[in-house]
Amino acid sequence: MNIFLIGFRGTGKTSVGKILAQRLNRKYIDADEYLEQKEGKTIKDIFEECDEGKFREIESDVIAELCLQNNTVIATGGGVVIKEENVKRMKKCGVAILLEADADTLYKRIKGDITSTTKRPGLTNYGEYQEIRYLLGKRKPLYDKTADFVVNTGKMSIDEAAGKIASFIENYVMDFDKGQDPSLTMQ
Numbered sequence: 001m002n003i004f005l006i007g008f009r010g011t012g013k014t015s016v017g018k019i020l021a022q023r024l025n026r027k028y029i030d031a032d033e034y035l036e037q038k039e040g041k042t043i044k045d046i047f048e049e050c051d052e053g054k055f056r057e058i059e060s061d062v063i064a065e066l067c068l069q070n071n072t073v074i075a076t077g078g079g080v081v082i083k084e085e086n087v088k089r090m091k092k093c094g095v096a097i098l099l100e101a102d103a104d105t106l107y108k109r110i111k112g113d114i115t116s117t118t119k120r121p122g123l124t125n126y127g128e129y130q131e132i133r134y135l136l137g138k139r140k141p142l143y144d145k146t147a148d149f150v151v152n153t154g155k156m157s158i159d160e161a162a163g164k165i166a167s168f169i170e171n172y173v174m175d176f177d178k179g180q181d182p183s184l185t186m187q
Protein backbone atom coordinates (compact mmCIF):
# COMPACT_ATOMS: atom_id res chain seq x y z
CA MET A 1 0.00 0.00 0.00
CA ASN A 2 1.34 3.43 -1.01
CA ILE A 3 0.64 6.72 0.77
CA PHE A 4 -0.25 9.54 -1.65
CA LEU A 5 -0.11 13.08 -0.31
CA ILE A 6 -2.54 15.29 -2.22
CA GLY A 7 -3.51 18.95 -1.88
CA PHE A 8 -2.96 22.44 -3.24
CA ARG A 9 0.42 24.01 -3.92
CA GLY A 10 2.12 24.94 -0.66
CA THR A 11 0.08 22.72 1.65
CA GLY A 12 3.32 20.87 2.45
CA LYS A 13 3.16 17.60 0.50
CA THR A 14 6.87 17.63 -0.36
CA SER A 15 8.08 18.79 3.08
CA VAL A 16 5.75 16.53 5.08
CA GLY A 17 6.28 13.58 2.73
CA LYS A 18 10.03 13.45 3.39
CA ILE A 19 9.58 13.42 7.18
CA LEU A 20 6.67 10.97 7.03
CA ALA A 21 8.70 8.50 4.97
CA GLN A 22 11.54 8.65 7.52
CA ARG A 23 9.12 8.07 10.39
CA LEU A 24 7.44 5.12 8.72
CA ASN A 25 10.72 3.80 7.35
CA ARG A 26 9.38 3.86 3.80
CA LYS A 27 10.76 5.05 0.50
CA TYR A 28 9.87 8.62 -0.56
CA ILE A 29 9.23 9.91 -4.08
CA ASP A 30 8.19 13.42 -5.10
CA ALA A 31 6.08 13.18 -8.28
CA ASP A 32 7.05 16.70 -9.45
CA GLU A 33 10.78 15.96 -9.07
CA TYR A 34 10.34 12.54 -10.73
CA LEU A 35 8.54 14.25 -13.64
CA GLU A 36 11.29 16.87 -14.05
CA GLN A 37 13.99 14.17 -14.06
CA LYS A 38 12.05 12.03 -16.54
CA GLU A 39 11.61 14.98 -18.95
CA GLY A 40 15.01 16.58 -18.27
CA LYS A 41 13.23 19.95 -17.89
CA THR A 42 11.74 22.06 -15.16
CA ILE A 43 7.95 22.24 -14.83
CA LYS A 44 8.12 25.92 -15.80
CA ASP A 45 9.95 24.96 -19.05
CA ILE A 46 7.29 22.36 -19.89
CA PHE A 47 4.51 24.92 -19.40
CA GLU A 48 6.40 27.44 -21.57
CA GLU A 49 7.36 25.05 -24.38
CA CYS A 50 4.07 23.16 -24.52
CA ASP A 51 0.98 23.98 -22.46
CA GLU A 52 -0.82 22.80 -19.35
CA GLY A 53 -2.56 20.01 -21.33
CA LYS A 54 0.79 18.45 -22.23
CA PHE A 55 1.98 18.78 -18.63
CA ARG A 56 -1.17 16.96 -17.41
CA GLU A 57 -0.52 14.12 -19.90
CA ILE A 58 3.04 13.71 -18.62
CA GLU A 59 1.77 13.92 -15.04
CA SER A 60 -0.69 11.06 -15.71
CA ASP A 61 2.12 8.90 -17.15
CA VAL A 62 4.17 9.64 -14.05
CA ILE A 63 1.30 8.61 -11.75
CA ALA A 64 0.88 5.35 -13.70
CA GLU A 65 4.61 4.64 -13.26
CA LEU A 66 4.59 5.54 -9.57
CA CYS A 67 1.61 3.25 -8.97
CA LEU A 68 3.97 0.35 -9.68
CA GLN A 69 5.66 1.18 -6.36
CA ASN A 70 4.67 -0.37 -3.06
CA ASN A 71 5.06 0.84 0.53
CA THR A 72 6.14 4.24 -0.74
CA VAL A 73 5.24 7.76 0.38
CA ILE A 74 4.45 9.72 -2.79
CA ALA A 75 4.08 13.53 -2.73
CA THR A 76 1.93 14.37 -5.75
CA GLY A 77 1.64 17.60 -7.74
CA GLY A 78 -1.14 19.96 -6.65
CA GLY A 79 -3.25 19.28 -9.74
CA VAL A 80 -3.15 15.49 -9.67
CA VAL A 81 -6.84 15.19 -8.80
CA ILE A 82 -7.97 17.03 -11.94
CA LYS A 83 -7.84 13.80 -13.95
CA GLU A 84 -10.16 11.04 -12.84
CA GLU A 85 -7.77 8.39 -14.20
CA ASN A 86 -5.07 9.56 -11.75
CA VAL A 87 -7.47 9.33 -8.84
CA LYS A 88 -8.60 5.82 -9.82
CA ARG A 89 -5.01 4.63 -10.13
CA MET A 90 -3.89 6.11 -6.81
CA LYS A 91 -6.86 4.70 -4.92
CA LYS A 92 -6.21 1.23 -6.32
CA CYS A 93 -2.68 1.05 -4.94
CA GLY A 94 -2.81 3.26 -1.87
CA VAL A 95 -4.46 5.76 0.43
CA ALA A 96 -4.85 9.47 -0.29
CA ILE A 97 -3.97 11.93 2.47
CA LEU A 98 -5.23 15.47 1.82
CA LEU A 99 -3.18 18.37 3.18
CA GLU A 100 -5.07 21.66 3.48
CA ALA A 101 -4.37 25.27 4.44
CA ASP A 102 -6.16 28.60 3.90
CA ALA A 103 -5.40 30.84 0.92
CA ASP A 104 -3.47 33.45 2.95
CA THR A 105 -1.14 30.82 4.40
CA LEU A 106 -0.61 29.21 1.01
CA TYR A 107 0.15 32.56 -0.61
CA LYS A 108 2.78 33.36 2.04
CA ARG A 109 4.38 29.91 1.77
CA ILE A 110 4.48 29.94 -2.03
CA LYS A 111 5.93 33.48 -2.14
CA GLY A 112 8.56 32.47 0.43
CA ASP A 113 9.68 29.29 -1.36
CA ILE A 114 12.57 29.74 -3.84
CA THR A 115 11.51 26.63 -5.79
CA SER A 116 8.26 28.40 -6.81
CA THR A 117 9.91 30.07 -9.83
CA THR A 118 10.79 26.74 -11.49
CA LYS A 119 8.06 24.48 -10.06
CA ARG A 120 4.98 26.66 -9.87
CA PRO A 121 4.24 28.52 -13.11
CA GLY A 122 1.02 30.54 -13.31
CA LEU A 123 -2.05 28.45 -14.14
CA THR A 124 -4.55 31.24 -14.88
CA ASN A 125 -4.61 34.88 -15.94
CA TYR A 126 -5.43 35.95 -12.39
CA GLY A 127 -2.92 37.47 -10.02
CA GLU A 128 -1.13 35.04 -7.69
CA TYR A 129 -3.44 35.44 -4.67
CA GLN A 130 -6.63 35.42 -6.74
CA GLU A 131 -5.41 32.31 -8.58
CA ILE A 132 -5.01 30.45 -5.28
CA ARG A 133 -8.53 31.40 -4.16
CA TYR A 134 -10.05 30.53 -7.51
CA LEU A 135 -8.32 27.16 -7.93
CA LEU A 136 -8.82 26.18 -4.29
CA GLY A 137 -12.58 26.66 -4.77
CA LYS A 138 -12.61 24.80 -8.06
CA ARG A 139 -10.54 21.85 -6.84
CA LYS A 140 -11.96 21.48 -3.32
CA PRO A 141 -14.70 19.00 -4.33
CA LEU A 142 -12.10 16.89 -6.14
CA TYR A 143 -9.69 16.89 -3.19
CA ASP A 144 -12.51 16.08 -0.75
CA LYS A 145 -13.85 13.26 -2.89
CA THR A 146 -10.40 11.68 -3.19
CA ALA A 147 -9.24 11.99 0.43
CA ASP A 148 -9.18 9.09 2.89
CA PHE A 149 -7.84 11.38 5.61
CA VAL A 150 -7.49 15.17 5.94
CA VAL A 151 -4.88 17.21 7.82
CA ASN A 152 -5.06 21.00 8.02
CA THR A 153 -1.39 22.06 8.06
CA GLY A 154 -2.20 25.80 8.36
CA LYS A 155 -1.29 26.07 12.04
CA MET A 156 0.83 22.96 12.30
CA SER A 157 4.56 22.41 11.92
CA ILE A 158 5.82 20.03 9.24
CA ASP A 159 6.79 17.54 11.99
CA GLU A 160 3.35 17.70 13.62
CA ALA A 161 1.60 17.10 10.30
CA ALA A 162 3.84 14.09 9.62
CA GLY A 163 3.04 12.77 13.11
CA LYS A 164 -0.73 13.02 12.58
CA ILE A 165 -0.47 11.14 9.31
CA ALA A 166 1.84 8.49 10.78
CA SER A 167 -0.73 7.82 13.56
CA PHE A 168 -3.50 7.56 11.01
CA ILE A 169 -1.53 5.12 8.89
CA GLU A 170 -0.86 2.86 11.85
CA ASN A 171 -4.57 2.88 12.76
CA TYR A 172 -5.64 2.73 9.13
CA VAL A 173 -3.70 -0.44 8.51
CA MET A 174 -5.41 -1.96 11.53
CA ASP A 175 -8.87 -0.76 10.41
CA PHE A 176 -8.15 -1.85 6.89
CA ASP A 177 -7.32 -5.34 8.13
CA LYS A 178 -10.59 -5.39 10.07
CA GLY A 179 -12.50 -4.27 6.98
CA GLN A 180 -13.65 -0.95 8.51
CA ASP A 181 -14.03 2.40 6.75
CA PRO A 182 -10.75 4.31 7.19
CA SER A 183 -12.12 7.80 6.40
CA LEU A 184 -11.49 10.31 9.16
CA THR A 185 -10.86 14.04 9.43
CA MET A 186 -8.35 15.62 11.79
CA GLN A 187 -7.82 19.40 12.03
Ligand SMILES: Nc1ncnc2c1ncn2[C@@H]1O[C@H](COP(=O)(O)OP(=O)(O)OP(=O)(O)O)[C@@H](O)[C@H]1O
Pocket residue numbers: 007008009010011012013014015016032075076077078109110112113114119120153154156157158161
Ligand atom coordinates in the same frame (compact mmCIF):
# COMPACT_ATOMS: atom_id res chain seq x y z
N1 LIG B 1 3.41 23.21 8.11
C1 LIG B 1 4.21 24.14 7.57
N2 LIG B 1 4.55 25.22 8.29
C2 LIG B 1 5.33 26.18 7.75
N3 LIG B 1 5.85 26.15 6.49
C3 LIG B 1 5.53 25.10 5.73
C4 LIG B 1 4.69 24.03 6.21
N4 LIG B 1 4.56 23.13 5.23
C5 LIG B 1 5.26 23.60 4.18
N5 LIG B 1 5.86 24.77 4.48
C6 LIG B 1 6.69 25.59 3.57
O1 LIG B 1 5.88 25.95 2.45
C7 LIG B 1 6.61 25.87 1.24
C8 LIG B 1 5.91 24.92 0.28
O2 LIG B 1 5.91 23.60 0.83
P1 LIG B 1 5.96 22.29 -0.07
O3 LIG B 1 6.91 22.48 -1.21
O4 LIG B 1 6.20 21.16 0.84
O5 LIG B 1 4.47 22.29 -0.64
P2 LIG B 1 3.81 21.31 -1.72
O6 LIG B 1 2.47 20.96 -1.19
O7 LIG B 1 4.74 20.18 -2.00
O8 LIG B 1 3.65 22.24 -3.01
P3 LIG B 1 3.54 21.80 -4.59
O9 LIG B 1 2.16 21.26 -4.82
O10 LIG B 1 3.72 23.05 -5.35
O11 LIG B 1 4.59 20.78 -4.85
C9 LIG B 1 8.04 25.43 1.62
O12 LIG B 1 8.86 26.58 1.71
C10 LIG B 1 7.86 24.79 2.99
O13 LIG B 1 9.01 24.91 3.80
Ligand SMILES: O=C(O)C1=C[C@@H](O)[C@@H](O)[C@H](O)C1
Pocket residue numbers: 008009032043076077078079080119120121123
Ligand atom coordinates in the same frame (compact mmCIF):
# COMPACT_ATOMS: atom_id res chain seq x y z
O1 LIG C 1 -1.40 22.89 -8.64
C1 LIG C 1 -0.93 22.56 -9.73
O2 LIG C 1 -1.63 22.45 -10.75
C2 LIG C 1 0.52 22.25 -9.81
C3 LIG C 1 1.23 22.05 -8.66
C4 LIG C 1 2.67 21.68 -8.64
O3 LIG C 1 2.89 20.70 -7.65
C5 LIG C 1 3.14 21.16 -10.00
O4 LIG C 1 2.69 19.85 -10.24
C6 LIG C 1 2.68 22.07 -11.11
O5 LIG C 1 3.22 23.34 -10.92
C7 LIG C 1 1.14 22.15 -11.17
Ligand SMILES: [Mg+2]
Pocket residue numbers: 013014015030032075076077
Ligand atom coordinates in the same frame (compact mmCIF):
# COMPACT_ATOMS: atom_id res chain seq x y z
MG1 LIG D 1 5.62 19.47 -3.77
